[in-house]
Amino acid sequence: MKLLALETSTDACSAALLIDGDIREKFELAPREHTKLILPMIDSLMADAQLKPQQLDAVVLSRGPGSFTGVRIATGVAHGIAFGADLPVVLVSTLAAIAQDFFNRHDVGISFTAMDARMDEIFWGVYRRNGLGLAELLGGEAVTPAAAAVFPDVSGFGVGSGWGVHGEVLTARLGRRVEDIVSEVWPRAACIAQLGAYDFANGLAVPVEQAMPVYLRDKVAKKQSER
Missing domain, CATH: 3.30.420.40 (ATPase, nucleotide binding domain)
Structure with missing residues (x-):
């Protein structure tokens, strides 16, 4: 089993690669730096493992809840990889x-x-x-x-x-x-991969078109404008 896991829902940013139970992770606590960090993290993990996206079995996405912008970053990257390599997506709660x-x-x-x-x-x-x-x-x-x-x-x-x-x-x-x-516990891509591996093995992956984030809070934009 080969899974790529992504987590950008909080001030922490991380990516992890699970290969037959072994998990390698890149993690950094860096508020508002996720768009700069996540792709290099993925590239580094994939290069070290000498893998191409097409060799993965699935992408595992931290689906939220969390920062609206942060959740969207991981979702966008996961969608891009999954669409490009024709991979299913596993959704895991932050x-x-x-x-x-x-x-x-x-x-x-x-x-x-x-x-x-x-x-x-x-x-x-x-x-x-x-x-x-x-x-x-x-x-x-x-x-x-x-x-x-x-x-x-x-x-x-x-x-x-x-x-x-x-x-x-x-x-x-x-x-x-x-x-x-x-209180100082962060969501980590390694844990997203760990939980995602169980779900993938039990048939819970979905087509990328169905891989939507879960914000829990409705009308996010309206509430932000009311602050």
Whole structure:
């Protein structure tokens, strides 16, 4: 299995290449530099592996939520590669990637994952580590004010940038169910590839025409103009 994974939804920019379970990644924390970084990252990974796009099995896209512009950057690049090489696309949640990175680094079972969504809101979802060690969503993902987030009755860790900005409000809602908070966790293309490999193996790739981002927030342009 050969997969190229892309992630540009936050201030972090990354690309990863998965070849038969081995993952190589280029990662950089560089706000507003994604358009300059993502293509050289891809070119470097592909050149090092001596691969051409036509030799890939699929492109794995971090579909959002996240920065509107950031999500569009990865989507545009993924579409270009997939169209050009006639490849399917696997869509992976940015929130799932954050939870997966946390699970990869810590032996814990539940992640209350939250990203700062600006406008006094958070993107959030609750993930558990399944038997394969992969992040599995409990319920659904949503965008709400931090004070309106409704979490399932489980205990776990507060993970992601939403906890850095709205930690006091979120902790007040969850109380003792929050075991600890780790806000400096970024979505990484390596985790997008890890989750995407499972989905690809289980037939969840889609034609590139169907590979659309998920912003969670409706009427993005209108809300930005109202700020």
